[in-house]
Each structure stands twice: as C-alpha cells, then as structure tokens.
Amino acid sequence: MSQDAEQRYRFGGLPIESVRPGTNLLVAGPPFAGTKAVALQMLAAGELADEGLVLVAADDTAESILKDYTGVGGTFDRGRMAVIECNSSGNDNADENVRTVRSPSDLTGIGIEFSSLYEGLYTEGVERVRIGLFSISTLLMYADELQPVYRFLHTVTGRVRSAEGLATCVIDPTAQDEQTISSVEQTFDGRVDVRQTDDGDHQLRIQGLPDQPEGWQTF
Template sequence: MASFSDQALSSVQPGDSILCLSPVFDAAGSEACAQLHAIEPPEQVATLLITYTQSPRRQLALYETHLDRLPSAIEILHVGADRRPNTAPFNNTAAHESPTDVAIRRVLSSSDLTSLGTLITNQLDDWQTTLQDRQIVVCFQSVTVFLQYNSLRETERFLTEVIKRCADTDAVAHFHMDPKAHDEQTIDALRRLFDVVLECGET
C-alpha cells in the first residue's frame, strides 16, 4: 500500500486501477482525485465519472476547484438519479473558457448493475474508437455508497469486471472508499482487486 504522495501517483500507468482510501469530503482525497485526472494535459484527457451521492453539477464544481482546466470530454453516469435532461452546460469560469457541454446519463436504480455495467462498457468502447489520442480517466464515487445497495460479493464481482474493462482500454481508473465506514475484513477483501492502494488523509 502506498501513502498519498506525488511519488505514488507518478508511478500510475495507463490501465492501472487505484483504490483511494479517504474519508468523505476529505481534502487529500479530492487532491489525489485531481492529480489522477491530471495524468496528462486536460486536452488529452477524457473523464468517465460514476457518481452516487454527489450531483453532477457539484462534481463539476469540484473539478473546477482542483483543476486548472476541465478534461476535453466528460461523461457522467449519475446513479440513483431522478429524471432530468441528459446534458448540462457548465461554465469553467476559473479557466476563462467557453461553457462546456457535459454529457450526463442516468441510472435510476442504485442496484441496477446491468444497466450501469453496460453504460460503462459502451462509453469505454466508444472512446477507445473515437478518442484514440486521449487518456481515459475513470472516477468511481464511491465504493462506500455502492456497498449500501449491493452485497460484498456483488461488489467484488462488479468491480472486477469494471477494472478488467478499464485495463483493456488503458484507462486509469480510481475508486473512492471511506475506510472509516467499513471493517477491515471488507477493506481487505476489496484491496486485492486493485493495482495501487492510496491512503489519502486521515484514514
């Protein structure tokens, strides 16, 4: 296991999967997330964000806070979301850029793993074909919330498939998890799935 540091993050390679252990809303976790998005210049990054608790607009605001510029493409899968339009303009005022159109897809049920898995796979496949010059970054917010709706066994199975698909497309995939919300047995069971485990903040 690596502690959060520039050195640990610099060792991350395309296709790697990273488990970010940090308390919810912890600044160090947000910083690690931002650095993983900045593995390449923003114009060379395409971000796939899977979010449960945070609204897409709040997640984009966090990106604006921690990144100088937004990635060139952002696809958000909002799980457990209500029915709203599938696109949302976002003005990256900090970078003085034009409004960015962010694609948003909704998965209404938090336990609908089939739909979520299909959307993730389809997006990765699409970008692998259409954005061959971009580094795909996948951010999963969060494993802790995922476990509220799915058993540990289901979680292991689902994450294994997602990690494999990300590796197949050379995506850098990081998964947030609050270690204070789980016992050591649960953390140890999931830890082994990842190439890198980062301890961020007060874990």
C-alpha cells in the same frame, strides 16, 4: 501502446511517483480528510488533450462532481468526457455527456452505461481513458451483498488494465468492515490512504506500488 516512461501517469502536486498505464488505485479515507479531492486531483494531473474521462457519481450530481473536478485544476473537452449520475429521482439529464441510472443499487445499469461510454470514446479515437468512481462505499451501502459490487469493480478495473488507462476509486474504510475492505482491495493494483492529522495536516500513504515514498507524506 508502449508502457515507456513517456506514457506513465504523473501526479504533479501530490507526493506520488508516476505509475504505469493500466493502473487501478483504491483511494481510501474518510470524507473530511479530503479523500475525494485527492482522487480527483490524481485524475486531473497531467491530463493530455487526447485522453478521455469517465466519472461515476454515486454520491452526488453530475454538475457537482464536475465542479469539484475543475476545482482541483481539471479541464475537459465535452466531446471526450462523460458522467454516470446515479440519480434515484429518475429524471433525465439534457446533457448528452451525462447518463443517468435510477439509483446506486442499479449496478447492471451503471455497468451498461460505463461500457457504452467507454467504447464510445474509443470509437471517437480516444485511446486512453481516466476513470473515477465516487464512491465504492455508496455502492456497498445500496447493495444486498458484496459479490455484485466486487464483480462490477472487477469489470471496471479489467477494462482499465487492458486499455492502459488509469482509475481512482474512493472508499471510506470507516464505513466498511476489514473483511469487505480486504476483498475490494483484491481488484486494485495499489492503495492510497488519506488522513487528516490532529494538527489539521493532510497526509497520504501509498501501498502496493513499486518505487513510491515510504510512510505518510504531507501534501
């Protein structure tokens, strides 16, 4: 697939210029700043009928994250989307588009389900897939060490690059030390910082990507 201007990912409603296919974005900010909503809005913006969507819900239920996705304007065909729900209760979900693993600590299980769903979409003729991970902070909280999470992120972002998709993965920088954040950043092409000012304004800043607005932008 060509990486010409027509194939670039665009983010209408957000002060972010279009990015090339195969871009992985780390969306960093505390929950109260609306960080999750920004990441979901980036996935929902300009969604095409022939694209797929895979959401990894480490923080919440599949039902809740899909509700949040539609809340920011996202639409989806049940035949080209899926959610991996990290549900420690171990209950099976009757929805065939929802895969359940036992907990956010089960990175192997999440990885297996991710690969299966991703490959299944391509088998059905879906050429480009948007990926959302909510959130890296939860995976780190459940992991004994950074390395397994890093390997998991490396696998996910590598798949997105090779298939010319798009990924937005959320992290709370207040919950991790700077060394951990720096290590996680290495697997991404750029970073979108989100914050809420003392006046209640929501702002974002893009780092590591070309041709983007400089400094903090209100949205």
